[in-house]
Amino acid sequence: MAAAAVGPRLPRLEVTGVRAAFTYAGQRTEEVQDRIAAEPARRGGPGDAAARAHLPHRREA
DSSP, X not given: OOOOOXXXXXXXXXXXXXXXXXXXXXXXOHHXXXXXXXXXXXXXXXXXXXXXXXXHHHHHO
């Protein structure tokens, strides 16, 4: 008698960190940049205030 198929064996992965880069559409008009920057202000998540505060520095560059 043959052994019953158990299914594929897959490794379990543990996510220990995430890094992301946000460009805020530097090539877009200031109107579009303002609309994009409003999302972190609305969301209020961790790091959103710092990301929003960085936008004027990107405009100066």
